[in-house]
Amino acid sequence: MKIGVVGVKGGWSSELLAETVEKRTGYGLLVEMDKVRLDLDAETAYLNGLDLRELDALIIKKIGARYSPDLMDRLETLRFLNRQGLPMFSAPENIMRVLDRLSCTVGLRLAGIPMPPTTITESVDQALTAVEKYEEAVFKPLYTSKARGMTVISAGEGAREKIAEYRSNHKTMYIQKTIDLGPQDLGLVFLGGEYLTTYARRKQIGEWNTTTASGGKYGAFTPSDGVIALAKKAQEPFGLDFTCVDVALTPDGPMVFEVSAFGGFRGIQEACGMDAASLYVDFVLKRL
Template sequence: MKIGIVGTPDGWSSEMLADTVADSTGYRLLIDMKEVRLDMQNRACWFKGTNLMTLDALIVKKVGAWYSPDLLDRLEILRFVHENGVPVFSNPSRIISVLNRLSCTTTLHLAGIPMPPTTITENIDEALNAVAEYKTAVFKPLYSSKGRGMIVVSHSDDARSIITEYANKYRMMYIQKAIDLEEDKDLGVVFIQGKYLTTYARCKNGSWNTTTASGGYYASHTPSMEVIELARKAQHPFKLDFTCVDVAITPEGPVVFEVSAFGGFKGILEARGINAAQLYVDAVMKELS
C-alpha cells in the first residue's frame, strides 16, 4: 500500500508520520506542497517524479510551515487529487473550513459552541470600542498558529496607536476578550475520525499564552466529561480525520478557542505517552482495506 504524507520536511510531526507509514507499509514519501506540479488536463499531480494520482491515499499533516492564505491554493490542489479518486485524510475541503480563524469561529458560533467574546471589524474606532468593552483583548491574525502575530491590547491611552499599526498589517481584525485560564493552562482535546483519543494540557511559562513557541510546556491532564463532550460537539461539524480542539477552563466554565486540522503529535506523546501517529495510520489503513 502506497500512502503519501503531505507535510514539512524536517517537521517533527511530519517526519514521525512518514516514518510510521513506512514502518506499516514499507513505503515512505513525504510531500512538500511547494514542490508539487498539478497537471489538470492530464489529471496528474507530480512530486519529484511520483504521480500522486497513482498512490493509494494521502494523509495531510501540514500544507506549509507558516499559516497564510497561500495554503488555500495548496489545499485546492489536494482537493483536485481527492475528487479524482485518491482518498485524502482529512478531506481538503474540510481542512479549508478550519484554516481561516474567522471561518472556523463562524461555524462554531452557529453550532452553539461557547467561545470567548469575539469582535470582527476593519474599523479602528470599532476595534477601540471592543477593547474598551473587554478591558483587555487579544488580536489574532486570521491565519496563524502557536500565537504568531497575536498581540494583547489593554484599554489605555496608547491603544489607538497600537491598533492602527496592527490594522496596517491585518485589515480584518479578529479580536477576543482576554480569558483568565484556570491553573494557567489550556487543553488540547484530540479526536481521530470523530472518536475521542486523549487530552493534554499546554501550560504557561512566563508568557501571556501557553504556546511552546513562547516557552509553554505540555503536561498530562484528565478532563471532565463536560469538557470532552463540549470538544466532541465542537469538532463534529468539520468531520476531520485527525483534529485537536483547543479548550480553556474559565471561572464561567469551559470555552473553545478553535478546532485545528494540523494538531501535532508531540504534545500527545510527551504528556500522555500515546503514539497518535500510529493510531492515526492504523485508522486510515483500516478504512482503505
C-alpha cells in the first residue's frame, strides 16, 4: 500500500510516523502541505508532480509547525481530496472542529462536558467583567499549543491595561478561569475512539501550566474508570482516529480542557513505554 503522512519535515512525530509506515509497507512519503498544489479542475492535488489521489490513504499528523488560521486553508485542500475518495486518518472535517479552540469548546459544552468557567468576548469591558468574576483568568489564543501565547491576568490594578494590550493582538478573547490543577494534568489517549492509555504532565515548580515547553515532565498515571468515561465522552462527538483528551483533576471534580486535533506520541512513549506510531499504523492498515 502507498500511504502518505501529512507532517512537518524534521518534526519528531511526523518523521517517526512516516518511517513506521515505510517499514510496514515498503513505501514512505512525508507530505508537507506548503509544497502541495490543489488543482480544482483536475479534481486532485500534486506534490512535486505526484498525484496524491494515486495514494491509498493519508495519515494527517501535523498540518504545520505552529497552530494558526492558515492551517484551516490547508485542511480545505485535504477535505477536497477526502471528498474525492482518498481515505484520511483523521478526516479533515473532523480535525477542523477541534483545531480552533473556540469550536472545540463549543462542541464540548454542547455535549455536556465539564470545563473550567469560560468567557468569549471581543469587548475589553466584558473581558474585565469576566476577570473580576474569576479573580484570575488565562487568556488563550484560539490557535495554539503547549500554552504558547497564553497570558494570566488577575483582577485589580492594571487589569484593564493588560486586557487591552492582549486585545490588540487577539480580536476574539477566549478567557478561562484559573483552576487548581495540583501538580499535574492528564492526557488520555484514544485510538479509533477506544481508550488506549494515559500519561501525566507534571509541572515545574513555579510554573502555572504543565506543558513541556514550560519544563513539565511526562509520567505514568492510572486514572479512575470515571475519568476514562468522561474523556471517552469528550472525544466522541469529533470522530477523530487518534487523539488525546486533556483532563485536570480539580477539587470540583475532573474537567476537560480540550480534545487534541492530532494527539502526541512522545508522552505515550516516555510515560507508558508504548509505540504509538506503530499502533496507529496497525489501525490504519486494518481499516484499509
